[in-house]
Amino acid sequence: MRSLMSAILRRAVPVVRNEAPARRDPAPTRWSYRYQRLMLTPVFRASVRIGLPALLLVFIAGAWFSNPANRAALAAQVETARDAIESRPEFMVTSLSISGADVAVAGAIKDLVGAEFDAIGVAFPVSSFNLDLPSLRERVTKLTAVEDAVVRVKPGGTLDIVVTERRPVAVWRHVDGVRLIDHEGEMIGMIAARSDRPDLPLIAGDGAKDRIGEALVLFAAAAPVQDRIRGLVRMGERRWDLVLDGGQRILLPTDNPVAALDRVMALHAAQDMLRRDVAVVDMRNGNRPTLRLNPMAVGVLQGASARISQ
Amino acid sequence: MRDLYESQRAMRNMRQAAMQRGVVAILDVGTSKIACLVLRFDGPDRFRENDSVGSMAGQSSFRVIGAATTRSRGVRFGEVEAMQETERAIRTAVQAAQKMANVRVDHVIACLSGASPRSYGLDGETNVEGSVVTDADIGSVLAACDVPDYGHGREVLHAQPVNFALDHRTGMADPRGQIGNKLTADLHLLTVDATAVQNILHCIKRCDLELAGLASSAYVSGISSLVEDEQELGAACIDMGGGTTGISVFLRKHMIYADAVRMGGDHVTADISMGLSVPMPTAERIKTFYGGVVATGMDDREAIEIGGDTGDWEHDRRTVSRAELIGIMRPRVEEILEEVRLRLDAAGFEYLPSQQIVLTGGGSQIPGLDGLASKILGQQVRLGRPLRVQGLPQAATGPAFSGAVGLTLFAAHPQDEWWDFEIPAERYPARSFKRAVKWFKDNW
Known part of the structure; x- marks a missing residue:
């Protein structure tokens, strides 16, 4: 007993404490x-605070859908609301x-718009949401007489089409008229006769309209003889002939025709060449410009030279 | 020695990782209470160098963001006795501190108050390789210290170089870069019971926490409660805890001796409990409210209600005079202080240039203790409270928290230890290679 008591007493402090769970x-x-x-881990906390509600929301929405x-x-x-707004x-x-x-x-465009409306099955008054303005613009622009068009809905409910014609x-003469x-070489429309538009120059020949830009430059270069010009003829889809009245022709080279025409104009200015009895001015070979005279002029020339040689 | 190096290095790496994460917990597992502080490290860039504020002894780099204290369970003499109980107590403290900090803590720095610490003074000597002292020389001089046989079942807790001497110059704090031939180092080695360390490690691990540092409680309370000149000139810090009274002696800002008396405030409480035959909690309450060590005439007339709940009116209405209470407490306090005196005498405290003694810890709050201590320990006695650190709640600024506060300072500014220096390469090939390099350097 003594040993047990001493063993307990040595541990007196915790024993007393344990007996009193105050x-x-x-x-x-x-x-x-x-x-x-x-919960104090930031990632986990964020996932609980944001991820879990989001997941729940997605789940509920998914179940409903x-x-x-x-x-x-x-x-x-949605459709009803859309209609109500539109x-x-x-x-x-x-x-x-x-x-x-x-x-x-304008008549053509009006027909076009009517056709478009028929195609989508609407008629005036029509909601602007139902109009496909880009496609309408594309179709208007496709008309040959229209270069560009602005299609818009103006305030006040007007479908406004502003056309740049x-x-x-130039006038292009071809086999059929x-x-x-x-x-740009685009054909706009037919006219009954050349004399309907005497203010515009005339071009002709295969491939003439593809080189309209060059033709216009040539017409500008030929300004000194403007009143005599009949037109430009494209020869062999390769080069131009400038035709003046009286059947006079200026044959221009394939390359650099404007410079050649300038030379002719200079000769004309200096020596009044084109007023003389010349049938053809051949500028095709730049090193050797050639004149072809009319038969009568040839005779006069030969007579004159015979006289000189005598 | 290798495994000591490696385990301590691993712990230091853990601490570095904790600093990197910015949050670390301080756990002071004592006999009477367990305190947990959560520190947030802001990094050194809060104050610029040219600020007049300065770094405030390293305190500006951290802030206490959570603090909690709980009654300790299952700890006796600063050692874990009932593992589950201690674990629950640690859990309580850590949970409350985490809740206050609102941050999760993974790394914890703990301190050991008991575990019968033992101090050793070592010295080593080596010749300096080359002309200038380098880190490698310091490593080799520390490795040259002859480690005493500190016994089986003990573990090294601190091994701090306290003094370096180069040729005839001594008292150097940092000899690196100096020119000399013979480098001598003094090392203070503190060993503790391995089982106590293992137990507290296990408790912390069971709380899902990682240990990032371990310190002696006596040492850290010395850090926090001794002021700079005391640490420099020589002083002893007496940390009067619940189950143990820690002693640490400082000189030139290094701890040169540490010990622990296995007696503390709980023994005083137990004496009261036995003397007045009241339960421990009542005894504790009486001690904290009416306790003292110096009786005056007034104390004879002051009757203290002891109370009780036996139902026996005579028993439950007992009173005791304060003089009687003091008569119970004083012998035990004297015994503790005399034991401390013995330890200090054994350590040669009287040879220090200054013999300041600072009493801290929860037990130092007994009224009149400084008068009693100056009779036993010497004239230069003062009561110490821990340093103020940023963010510490008012409730945790008392002397009972000097250990916890000291741990925060220890975490922010750890002392260089033996294992912070590279152990010199002992293997032959490395040395011969080094020799070859040296030969080339000398001859080319």
């Missing part, structure tokens, strides 16, 4: 400790205005 011990359990540490009736109802609702008076287009086009082109710069062409 207050509840507020130690967290192992799991609550771990849970708190987990998995029902086809719900999907259809939502689509119908058919408001401020979005309705009631009239068409075309500016910058002459009567014929192609401006004819006389046409107007613009500076």
Whole structure:
């Protein structure tokens, strides 16, 4: 007994303490400790605060959308709301205005718009949401007489089409008639006769309209004899002939025709060459410009030379 | 020695990692309470160099963002006795501190108050390779210290170089870069019981925490409660804890001796409990409210209600005069102080240039203790409180927290230890290669 007592007494302090659990011990359990540490981990915390609600939301939305009736109802609702907005008076287009086009082109454009409306099954008044302005513009621009067009819906419900028409710069004579062409070589329309547009120069020949730019430069270079010009003829899709009245021709080379024409104009200015009885001025070989005289002039020339030789 | 190096290095790396993450916890596992502080390291760039504020002894680099204290369970004499109980107590403290800091803590720096520390003074001597002392020379002089046989089952806790001497000059703090031939180093080695270390390690590991540092409680309370001149000129810090009273002696800002008396405030409480036959919590309450060590005439007339809940009116209405209480407490306090005196005498404390003694720890709050201590320990006695650190709550600024506060300073500014220097390469090939390099350097 003594030994037991001494053993206990040596440990007197903790024994007394353990017998008196005065207050509840507020130690967290192992799991609550771990849970708190987990919740203090930034990544985990963010995933709980943001990731979990987001996941829940996605799940609920997915469950709702998995029902086809719900999907259809939502689509119908969206459609109704859309219609309600689209058919408001401020979005309705009631009239068409075309500016910058002459009567014929305007009529063509009006027909075009009508066809477009028929194609999508609408008629004035039409909601501006139903109009496909880019495609309309494309179709208007495709008209031969139209170079560019601006298609827009103006406030007040007007479909406004502003057209830039192609401006004819020359008349092109071809086998089937006389046409107007613009500076890009695009054909604009037919005219009944050359004399309808005497203000425009005439070009002819195969491939003439593809080189309209060069032709215009040549016409400009031939300005000193403008009143005598009949037209430019494309020869063999290769080079130009400048035809003056009285059948006089200036044959221009393939390369650098403008310089050659300038030379001719210089000769004409200096010696009044083109007023003389010359049938052809051949500039095809730049080193050796050649004149062909009319038969009568040839005779006069031969007589004169015989006289000189006598 | 190798495994000591490696384990301590691993711990230091862990501490570095904790600093990198910016959050580290301080855990002071004592006999009467467990304190946990959570530190946030802001890095050194908070104050620029030209600021007049300065780094404030390294304190500006950290801030206490969480603090919690809980009653300790299962710890006796500063050593873990009941593992589960201690683990629960640590969990309580850490959880509360984490909650206050609102941040998760993974690394913890702990201190050991008991585990019967033992101090050794070592010295080593080596010849300097080359003319200038380098890091490698310091490593080799530390390795040249002859380690005493500190016994089986003990572990080295601190091994701090405290003094370097180069040829005839001594008292150098940092001999690197100086020119000389013979380098001598003095090393202070502190060993503790390996089992106590293992137990506390296990407790911390069971709380999912990683140990990033371990220090002696006596040492860290010395850091926090001794002021600079005391550390420089020589002083002893007496940390009167619950189960142990730690002693650390400082000279030239280095700890040169540490010991622990296995008696503390809990023994005083136990004496009261036995003397007045009251339960321990009541005894503790009486001690903290009415305790003292110097009786005056007034104390005879002051009756203290002891209380009790046996139902026996006579027993439950007992009173005791304060003089009687002091009569119970004083012998035990005297015994503790005399034991401290013995330890200091054995360590040669009287040969220090200044013999300042600083009393700190929870037990130092007994009224009149400084008067009693000056009778036993010498005239230069003062009561110390820990340094103020940033963000420390008011409740944790008392002398009972000098260990915890000292650990924060220790975490921010660890002392160079033996294992911070590279152990010299002992293997022959490395040395012969070095010799070849040296030959080339000398002859070419």
